[in-house]
Amino acid sequence: MEWTIHQVAKATGTTSRTLRHYADIGLLAPSRVGTNGYRYYDDGALRRYQRILLLRELGLGLAAIAEVLDERTDEVSALRAHAGLLEAEAARLTRLAGAVRETLRRTEQGEELDVTTSFDGFDASRYEEEVVQRWGRDAHERAQRAWRELGEEGRAAHGAEADAIGRGLAAAAARGAAPDEEAVQDLVRRHHAWVSAFWTPGAEAYRGLTAVYVDDERFRATYEAYGPGTAVLLRDAAEVLAQRELR
Incomplete structure (x- = not known):
């Protein structure tokens, strides 16, 4: 018996985009691709996907999962x-x-x-060295100063906005929204404004920042906790925003 990519996505609460990404990186290939272009998954593919989901729940990154499944680790x-x-x-x-x-x-x-x-x-110092290395000592100190100046209520509001953006992006990813969809772009504008509370990134800096959300498993896990595909959608939508509106 086989299942289509849409059936698998619906049953597992993920998206077709995520499954296609897993195929692109060699993590989970469909058992076959039909003449109509549809991807199909058989029992063996589903068993592999179940293991992927389990290892993701345990916090392993995609590269580490591939090594485990391919018995390199x-x-x-x-x-x-x-x-x-x-x-x-x-x-x-x-x-x-x-x-x-x-x-x-x-x-x-x-x-x-x-x-x-x-x-x-x-x-608070555990990420200091990394932040300084990536964005400079001045950026780190300005961010720390801005965080202190927000005050207790401001920090709570800042966290609530981050949560609202994450939930909105997860819902958009779940329905397969395109990065250039206006509702998604509205969420990314809010994200850019959220970041700008501490540091206002231009086009290239914002591209680099949102790429980290996908490439670094710690940041990716933060966004993927809202739902599969959230970090990737944010990165891709940020690219659209950077091209259209940032300098």
């Missing part, structure tokens, strides 16, 4: 390494949750914060 070793990273991050988040609870307790009781307990789990 031992699956147990890959999963063990990833489990270690997840456990370390879980421990950090547990400390972070404790710090927030302590801040809540002190706020409710009218006490001052204790610097030794209120910031446990935070690590």
Whole structure:
């Protein structure tokens, strides 16, 4: 028995675009392509896709998944390494949750914060070197200053806008929206404005930034958490915006 690309996409909650991308990079080829150009997937292809989805749930990047499936990397070793990273991050988040609870307790009781307990789990410096290397020390310092100046309410609003943009792009990706569709372009304009709260990128800089959202698995996972294809749609739509409206 075989299933069309549209049937597979609908059953798995993904998009035909994602399946075509997986075929393009050699991760999941259709079992055959019909004379009508339709892609079909048999039982073996579906089993492979199930493993891909499982490994994606565990946080592995596409390159790492390909190595596991093609047996260039031992699956147990890959999963063990990833489990270690997840456990370390879980421990950090547990400390972070404790710090927030302590801040809540002190706020409710009218006490001052204790610097030794209120910031446990935070690590604002862990991406500093990477940001400086990519965009310069000045960009990092301006972004840090702008973040502080937003204040608590401003930071909450900034996060809410990011979430709204992510959800909107995910919904657009799920229905197969084109990058140049006006509704998608509206979302990308909002994203550019969102970024510009800290740094206003021109055309080339914005292209580079949104390319990172796809190429870097950490950023990609952030956007793909909203739904498959979100990061790619943002990158492709940003290219349209850069060509049409940015300098």
